[in-house]
Amino acid sequence: MRGRFALLTLSIALIAALAVGTALGSAGIGPRGVLAVLIDRLTPLPPPWHVERWQETVVMDLRLPRVVGGALVGAALALAGALFQSLLRNPLADPYVIGTSAGAALGATISLIFPLRLSLWGFGAISMAAFAGALLAVLLVYNLARMAGEASVVALLLAGLAVSSILAAAMVLLLVTVGELQVRLPQLFTFLMGGITVNRWAQLALVAGLLGLGLIAALALSPYLNAFALGEEGAAALGVEVERTKATILALGSLLTAAAVTVGGLIGFVGLMVPHAVRLVLGADARLLLPSAALAGASFLVLADLGARTLLAPGEIPVGVITGLVGGPFFLYLLRRYQRGYAL
């Protein structure tokens, strides 16, 4: 009952965020013009007002993909964060905790050394390298943490930390030794600070597909995820095949994170904060937490990205700066208000 109301409210909030995000922007086209373009292109009706050709381009090829991209990235990061926090029983866990961010960053750096003009479904070389780097790092962490067929939570967290610092050090080493990188630093900086870049709709279709499958799988796994709150032995006592379930959830969260990174770079804080904010208000039950976090993460990042592209228009602020600056205080407010029942 409460759950359905929450999901409905969050869905309405997401639709509102998408609408606001599409309606506002730096280019000289107001909500009225956007509405006309949308009616023209998405419904069989004729546009109610005259729209210029360039306005259509702005809405359909720039603004709408970016807004949808923000929603997908926000949902994927928040979902991955919620999965990892519950699985690892750790409030400090975020989508990057088991090495994805460092792997993605190193992958992106390496791709910048070689001036390859690769592109696949709109994903550039930097995105593909980041995707591969993130997944390779997780594989490395998982295998390092595994002893006698078991990867304990503590081992995963420690291996994640160790591998992350090794990969981060390797990245800095590349930056200071490879001359070619110096000129491409701004590109790398954009990636590291996070920023939604969408080149083609095909990218979004791919990420949306992954996110959809991820959401379905996450919902199917949500009861077992709850069992992990009792610890691994407690989960086993409730009939959960612990190692298999853990590997599945880790793979799922890592894929979601890697997919998000290809479109948004390394956006911090969303995956840590949104699941907490949702948990503080709606409780810890993963069956409600996972879909709620995905919806809230989507809305949050759409609005944060709106700020990123409009606050200093025509310049842009990295969206990671907005998520930290706005999200941090909001999160602290929630924490102080709903502290009850939270064992930190």
Next chain:
Amino acid sequence: MRAVLELEHVSFGYRRGRCVLQNVSLQVASGEVLALVGPNGVGKTTLLRLMAGLRRPWEGQLLLMGRDMALMSRREVARMVAVVPQEVHMPFPFTVRQVVELGRIPYVKPFALGGGYRDRTAVERALALLGLEELAHRPFVELSGGERRRVIIAMALAQEPQLLLLDEPTAHLDIGHQVEVMGLLLRLAHQGLAVVAALHDLNLAFQFAHRVALLHRGRLLGQGPPGEVLRPHLISEVYGVPLRLLRQDGHQVLVWDAPYDVPRQ
């Protein structure tokens, strides 16, 4: 009374060459409370883990309702055996009802997230049996130690098990709550459950257990009614301190048999 769990010549250790349990044979029947006793570190918790199917024995086998446990899935075992661990820490703000609902996980069907009628009645019954209705919406982390213990027992009962395993269910509880928990276990056994509890307090074992299994250095030294197994000279040797059995009004109480008055300051 039928045997719910039979252990046949079970040996086990965590590391190669270091045997924790040796050749343990034991039966647990429905309707009885079996107390596992023995000094710290003799393998009581390990034995409970084996009984719950959380570890596989090196040698010997465990029969759960007549079936070889090694051939059963985790889920199948969890529908028959429930475990109440000594301490439970919840990292996130689950409510009491949500914790009890965890007990239905062995019955979860994909995407039936709210659970069915049977799940809801099992949870309600468990909450009622432990008198937790009033607390159902409270966050688990806010409860006292005794209340938490009751919630975890309710979770275990929501599993609708045949066998209930408890690791020191009375640890850190005052005497009132100790008696309350042990009385509950007796009632559950009376309703047909098989109950195994690792206990430190031998007097609770005397008063509440139908049978006692005494473990020492990984071996089973004896099993049977408390009065037969917990003979003063045997347990004095096992625990390494002189103990004496006092009898009064049909009760038997073990006390330290002080050879002299202990000077107190």
